[in-house]
Amino acid sequence: MLYRVIDAHELPGLVQAFMRDYEVIAPVRSGKSFAFEAVSSFDDIVLDYPTTLTSLKKYYLPPRETLFEYDMADGVTDYRMEVRPRVLFGAHACDINAINALNLVFEDPRYPDPYYEAHKKATMIVGISCMPGDSCFCHLLDAGEVRSGYDLFLADIGGRYLVSIGSVEGADILEAACDPREATDEDRRAFRDYTRRRQRAFNEEIPSVQEIPMLMDAFHSDDFWEELGSRCLNCTACSSVCPTCYCFDIRDVLDPSGETGRRERVWDACTSPQFALVTGGHNFRPGTRERVRHRMYHKLNGFNAKHGRYLCVGCGRCVKACKADISPIEVLKFFEQKGIEDGDRDAD
Numbered sequence: 089m090l091y092r093v094i095d096a097h098e099l100p101g102l103v104q105a106f107m108r109d110y111e112v113i114a115p116v117r118s119g120k121s122f123a124f125e126a127v128s129s130f131d132d133i134v135l136d137y138p139t140t141l142t143s144l145k146k147y148y149l150p151p152r153e154t155l156f157e158y159d160m161a162d163g164v165t166d167y168r169m170e171v172r173p174r175v176l177f178g179a180h181a182c183d184i185n186a187i188n189a190l191n192l193v194f195e196d197p198r199y200p201d202p203y204y205e206a207h208k209k210a211t212m213i214v215g216i217s218c219m220p221g222d223s224c225f226c227h228l229l230d231a232g233e234v235r236s237g238y239d240l241f242l243a244d245i246g247g248r249y250l251v252s253i254g255s256v257e258g259a260d261i262l263e264a265a266c267d268p269r270e271a272t273d274e275d276r277r278a279f280r281d282y283t284r285r286r287q288r289a290f291n292e293e294i295p296s297v298q299e300i301p302m303l304m305d306a307f308h309s310d311d312f313w314e315e316l317g318s319r320c321l322n323c324t325a326c327s328s329v330c331p332t333c334y335c336f337d338i339r340d341v342l343d344p345s346g347e348t349g350r351r352e353r354v355w356d357a358c359t360s361p362q363f364a365l366v367t368g369g370h371n372f373r374p375g376t377r378e379r380v381r382h383r384m385y386h387k388l389n390g391f392n393a394k395h396g397r398y399l400c401v402g403c404g405r406c407v408k409a410c411k412a413d414i415s416p417i418e419v420l421k422f423f424e425q426k427g428i429e430d431g432d433r434d435a436d
């Protein structure tokens with residue numbers, strides 16, 4: 089990986105350079121929260137934002153997307169998707185890791201997804217370092233740092249940025265817009281101090297639990313899941329805000345004339361009661377216990393078994409979105425408690 093340093097006052101010029109050829113999507117203030125939106129000026133961007141309410145997945149997997157159109161007389165209309173070249177400027181490490189996880193699913197060579205691919209091809213990413221909020225636990229799930237999946241990554245080291253260069257396109261734009269220089273020993277020391285400060289800033293009340301997938305298997309039938317599920321309101325807010333929830337439904341929408349229509353892909357959620365309902369009326373996950381447990385298993389167990397990484401990046405969005413206090417943090421706390429109880433029994 090190649091590193092360079094730029095001064096903070098060069099950042100507006102970098103954004104300006106991107107604006108020449110790309111739509112710039114960046115964090116902005118949105119009511120009491122923050123959101124990623126297209127911006128037309130560097131002044132609109134808030135770079136020291138806490139986690140945004142919704143994630144970046146909508147730029148790769150839109151909430152509603154036409155896959156193709158059809159005409160009863162002529163059959164399927166060839167559908168071409170045009171995505172304007174864009175840059176996601178100011179993405180946090182956890183959110184880039186989330187996109188890296190989505191890539192594993194939608195770029196699976198057995199079932200490549202051309203729609204996702206088109207969005208990805210048109211999108212550059214400039215990441216930025218962050219300080220964790222109270223609900224952040226990315227560091228516990230190996231998502232607090234990001235090693236790939238970006239074009240540039242800016243680490244704030246006080247009045248200047250240590251820039252990690254991830255692509256030739258990113259390097260070219262950086263070179264053209266700024267005056268990047270080699271990192272000095274002082275820059276490296278500043279980066280080390282920043283990473284230590286960041287590590288210390290994580291909420292220590294969120295426990296780190298070793299072997300979480302194994303523990304989940306061991307306690308698959310524990311009453312904990314019944315209690316957790318009994319609180320679920322089926323609202324699906326957790327899946328909507330989650331940067332890695334990627335379930336979708338396919339729907340045919342016929343126009344009122346009955347002559348034309350389109351096939352759409354829309355977000356779905358495994359916490360929805362209808363999600364596992366099949367023709368004939370059988371529901372594979374009929375209760376909230378099964379649905380909440382399934383979601384947590386996919387995040388902390390099943391995806392890991394298949395892809396070698398967690399599907400939860402510890403962004404904390406569902407922690408804030410769930411009105412019933414159901415989140416992976418609850419699961420980590422439960423298994424930490426189990427570990428303490430087992431330790432007590434061993435001591436007896």
Ligand code: SF4
Nearest residue numbers: 320321323324326410
């Ligand atoms: S877990 Fe929480 S956010 Fe998710 S569906 Fe249930 S109540 Fe809604």
Ligand code: SF4
Nearest residue numbers: 330400401403404406
């Ligand atoms: S499960 Fe919750 S904490 Fe984990 S990635 Fe999804 S929204 Fe973030």
